[in-house]
Amino acid sequence: MSSKPKRVVVIGVAGDSGCGKSTFLRRLNDLFGEEFMTVICLDDYHSLDRKQRKETGITALDPRANNFDLMYEQVKALKEGKSIMKPIYNHETGLLDPPELVEPNKVIVIEGLHPIYDERVRGLLDFSIYLDLSDEVKIAWKIQRDMAERGHTLADVMQAIESRRPDFEAYIDPQKAHADVIIQILPTNLIANDTERKVLRVRLVQRSGVEGIEPAYLFDEGSTISWIPCGTKLTCSYPGIKLFSGPDSWLGQPASVLEIDGQFDRLEEMVYIENHLSCINTKFYGELTQLLLKHPDYPGSNNGTGLLQIIVGLKMRATFERLIKESEQLVAA
Ligand SMILES: Nc1ncnc2c1ncn2[C@@H]1O[C@H](COP(=O)(O)OP(=O)(O)OP(=O)(O)O)[C@@H](O)[C@H]1O
Numbered sequence: 001m002s003s004k005p006k007r008v009v010v011i012g013v014a015g016d017s018g019c020g021k022s023t024f025l026r027r028l029n030d031l032f033g034e035e036f037m038t039v040i041c042l043d044d045y046h047s048l049d050r051k052q053r054k055e056t057g058i059t060a061l062d063p064r065a066n067n068f069d070l071m072y073e074q075v076k077a078l079k080e081g082k083s084i085m086k087p088i089y090n091h092e093t094g095l096l097d098p099p100e101l102v103e104p105n106k107v108i109v110i111e112g113l114h115p116i117y118d119e120r121v122r123g124l125l126d127f128s129i130y131l132d133l134s135d136e137v138k139i140a141w142k143i144q145r146d147m148a149e150r151g152h153t154l155a156d157v158m159q160a161i162e163s164r165r166p167d168f169e170a171y172i173d174p175q176k177a178h179a180d181v182i183i184q185i186l187p188t189n190l191i192a193n194d195t196e197r198k199v200l201r202v203r204l205v206q207r208s209g210v211e212g213i214e215p216a217y218l219f220d221e222g223s224t225i226s227w228i229p230c231g232t233k234l235t236c237s238y239p240g241i242k243l244f245s246g247p248d249s250w251l252g253q254p255a256s257v258l259e260i261d262g263q264f265d266r267l268e269e270m271v272y273i274e275n276h277l278s279c280i281n282t283k284f285y286g287e288l289t290q291l292l293l294k295h296p297d298y299p300g301s302n303n304g305t306g307l308l309q310i311i312v313g314l315k316m317r318a319t320f321e322r323l324i325k326e327s328e329q330l331v332a333a
């Protein structure tokens with residue numbers, strides 16, 4: 001960072017371990033640029049190290065294992081344009097390493113288990129997202145990563161999920177009531193009794209009345225639309241693709257939903273879908289498709305996860321630009 005940013009924009013990315021936060025952050029890099037965006041992993045605010053957690057039986061998901069006072073003070077300092085000495089939690093040793101210097105930046109992303117948990121930290125967020133994986137998909141992704149890539153057994157994977165469940169339900173999941181947007185990842189409705197979990201139904205839930213965030217929709221704002229795109233314009237192998245857009249509710253509050261169930265074969269053909277989407281905060285025709293095409297190798301690029309993550313990224317960029325403009329107008333006044 002060469003000069004002190006005029007307005008630091010703080011973004012919260014919440015979700016359980018292994019729910020796709022890193023993949024989402026890599027997509028955000030395309031929109032803000034690595035140089036202007038600093039990511040803070042909230043695991044660094046664990047106040048109990050691995051040994052202490054084992055001795056006390058308190059999990060990392062439990063607020064008692066995390067220092068929210070320090071988290072609040074440091075995120076606030078960064079937002080005020082001050083540098084901090086941030087602790088570091090070392091996942092290899094399970095211990096806290098000596099702290100490191102973090103300078104303010106144009107965008108500070110706090111990601112991890114609890115970015116929306118503490119009321120004070122939540123109040124500092126300019127935009128928040130909760131990544132909400134259904135149990136079926138969480139198990140499938142964990143099996144894929146931890147068995148295929150890390151040598152764990154199926155019993156290990158299931159045990160890890162079950163042992164986290166009570167604290168996940170008590171402390172992590174409730175954050176989705178406060179997030180500005182939620183990406184829900186569910187089993188497909190297009191295949192009866194699907195057990196493979198390769199085809200996904202992905203929903204972007206946009207809570208109504210969030211200042212400065214206009215919901216993305218298909219065709220006509222406020223209408224309930226169910227759309228099966230033309231098979232010659234969008235190549236999709238079995239089981240095809242189905243989109244939905246319309247008003248809905250989220251935990252008893254009004255919301256607007258954009259849903260994509262299924263997958264597509266050719267990323268470049270997404271421009272056909274993009275053409276029928278409104279309020280996606282692109283700067284030029286085809287930008288959404290271009291962003292998708294940048295990383296065909298990222299997981300979820302050929303289904304709703306990639307597409308809806310990019311739409312959320314575009315909304316974050318719009319919020320960033322709005323807040324910068326507002327702060328410049330304030331200075332000029
Ligand atoms: N859209 C997707 N489609 C299919 N699999 C996915 C998708 N996103 C993530 N995954 C799977 O989930 C794994 C975890 O993803 P990622 O590293 O992005 O999550 P994370 O929340 O950052 O995890 P952690 O907090 O444990 O580091 C990936 O290795 C991949 O196997």
Ligand SMILES: O=C(CO)[C@H](O)[C@H](O)COP(=O)(O)O
Nearest residue numbers: 016017043050060091094113
């Ligand atoms: O949920 C987690 C991170 O998102 C980890 O389980 C938590 O940080 C504890 O770390 P470790 O497994 O290294 O003891």
